Amino acid sequence: MSLREENEEGRDLKKPFLHTGSWYRLSNNFRYSGLLGSAQALRDSSISVFACVLIVALGPIQFGFTAGYTSPTQSAIINDLGLSVSEFSLFGSLSNVGAMVGAIASGQIAEYIGRKGSLMIASIPNIIGWLFISFAKDTSFLYMGRLLEGFGVGIISYTVPVYIAEISPQNLRGRLVSVNQLSVTIGIMVAYLLGIFVEWRILAVLGVLPCTLLIPALFFIPESPRWLAKMGMTNEFETSLQVLRGFDTDISIEVNEIKRSLAPTNTGTTIRFAELGQRRYWLPLMIGIGLLILQQLSGINGVLFYSSTIFQFAGITSSDVATFGVGAVQVLATCVTLWLADKAGRRLLLIVSSSAMTFSLLVVAISFYMKDYTPEDSSLSGILSLLSVVGVVAMVIAFSLGLGAMPWIIMSEILPINIKGLAGSVATLANWLFSWLVTLTANMLLHWSSGGTFTLYTVICALTVWFVAKWVPETKGKTLEEIQLFFR
Template sequence: MLKELSASSFGMGAHEDVEVGRDLRKPLLRTGVWYAMQGEVSKQSTLSRSAKNLRSGSVSVLLCVLIVALGSAQFGFSCGYSSPTEQDIMSDLDLSVSQYSMFASLVNVGGMIGAVMSGQMAEHIGRKGALMIAAVPNVLGWLAISFAKDSSFLYIGRLLGGYGVGVISYVVPVYIAEISPENMRGTLGSVNQLSGTFGTLLAYLFGLFVNWRILAILGSLPCLILIPGLFFIPESPRWLAKMGLTQEFEASLQVLRGSDTDISLEVDEIKSCVASTDKRITITFAELKKKRYWFPLMVGIGLLMLRQLSGINGVSFYSTTIFESAGISSSNVATVGLGAVQVFGTGVATCLPDKAGRRLLLIVSSSAMTLTLLFVAVAFYIESSASEDSQLYSIMGILSVVGLVAFVFAYSLGMGSIPWLIMSEILPANIKGHAGSMAILASWITTWVITLTANLLLDWSAGGTFTIYAAVAACSVVFVILFVPETKGRTLEEIQSSF
């Protein structure tokens, strides 16, 4: 009976491939038990108004997004942790500057390892299963850091945490894109970046009041909540359809769209897309020459690399140093303020992708980044030629800080969140695992390069550093205009078929 159903839905040839894939790829976590309970409730004739509202499609999707966004908050907390803890960790464990720099950078090394594995992991055991595997080492990593007696435990903990966020950085935006209705995908996709910036802000803020060991314990909380939360949300319906799990696919989609919603049209569209997709687990490098493969992969990698090469992590990781060079005495408090600006800017941008469109926001954001970075560069150039006790020196210091704040806000409006959203939307389903891993790996390598070189460049010339970053931001404007497609108001199946 199951074979007949699958054959009628996807075609006999496709069915055979799916059966092979099903032996290799099974969901680690089944559909959430909370949704099963909701299904039972829906059978009852009398329901309270709150129960009906709870089962509405928009509420269901939003709850799923908020749960998986805990992983993004973990990502942001990991990135922000090293800034407020540097002096305390070096003092307590007697670390040198180079040893602490190694500790801070290992999150990028772990992220690279996680990125390599993330795509295939998400394809083999499902999006929820991959998040579970990412969450567990994250928690263990934070515990290792909290109880560290020497640098070795710090390094192990940072590597484990980096591995977890490397997987999370791919799986969370993909899961959100695959469960969201087309008219909400931009807004919900932006929650990924908003949650990440909020996690970074919390690390900066709590770092002012608690020591580094307690801060590490606090860092484990998002994933400690995420782990049980994964049991209460459905697996991605598009992944279930790809695996040939027809009944679970339709049940998952029905829950996400609401019990009273007619999902037949969306079901047929997803089935048609799956039926026309190559079911092979891998494709050859020769086949990447096809535009339907190389073009979306190039766009995804290009956007993720350009957002990093514009210097955002250089500013985030070394904001204290930058503020000190600008003459700001309370550099830690200023760093918290910069984090708050990023959260505010990302929050403002959350509702814009589905209204203004992805391309327009990317163009506006990268153009504004170019102008603000040039402004900062000019301010630092003038400051370097002025006497430290002159009024001009003080004015240029203030203007450089204003420019940095404007840069972070401009970044948050588009380049902060939309590249992740575009990447999750445009990659074809049959290469999403491999291509997604390649895109995330490229992003992590670029992050590592910027983190490694930013401090050296700032020592060389602050004005020159920001001039380089401004040139990259200008390249981003050209790249978006020439290559990035508009995905607003289109289903994932329509986007993929356009290539």
């Protein structure tokens, strides 16, 4: 067998899993038919980047629904299945364990079968997991369902921001990647809202809807052009980019930039762990991992997973309604982030967000400490309850304005494409590992000392301010290729 034949055979193994969707057939007809009438029709009906983003956003909605499910269902599941607080805490945290496994696999899956194919694979265990939970009679099905959900979410959490970053024009990239975090918050809010009205088994059945809709929708969007270029699929790469930018758009400059950025990376070679020691690799990897770890250590998942418990400790009688209010506020705050991401810049939003979180968490910690020494029937106790709720809401708003979306945006931007599979898996794994630690311990820490728990989160958010100011560069307004030149 000749070398050329071996290369072609190797390339066939890495063809995109879903590369023959409707828009590929349409765009190929446009490129080769030469019929003016057909060309005009295709220009009018061509899919845009915005439509692609809205479709893949079903993935993070599934992510958010998984995160929000435990808060409104805690009491009902504990009573129906006879669980202890520690057993339910284990159930809540198992999604993160599954996500760690998914994170390990996510980069390689996305590299070998494409971004769309990895989202297809992620959807299947999510659907099965929700069905396991809905029919659970004991902890075995409950835990297995949560693990399967987590596996799918782990792949989704890496693949969606990377796909959006790779298809987006540079002037809209921050805004569009922020849709990932907005979708997560929408999923959380929907879980909170439905949890008020439906029992936990029905809520689990409703959890299959996002991925059930995502699977057929993936056939109608193009694969990431940068991934296709990396795999050496030149015709598919240019077709995908043309579909994304519109059929009347000149893409020659962007095509040349992408090809030039990939030229020195030897697209067919596999990066090794030892090569991550080069500055061009370790620095962006360190920044990406650091931001994703600090995002979780801020305690946000502890607040979102167990917000009803927090509000009960604060003395709020309608804790489920208050929890839904937090979810709604988070969605609104994340909408503001969509507008700010490409205006204020990633770095500034991170500093403002983590600083505001530090102050908010300090208010909550002081309120809980004082409440321990205040009679429950006193007016001061009522004021402290209100203050702790305001602090939690302020913390969620501050998180949504920066620390929620920006780490995923920056991670998807700064990792070089030839290490994105390996390095992205490592960064996502680190995120889910610390998410698991937080969700496993948060409920028990809250029962131990609410004030102590929020003091710990306060210190970590203060550390985040220093880390961003010291290490994180501004990526606003730069192409992905320009960002790589910065690290070189």
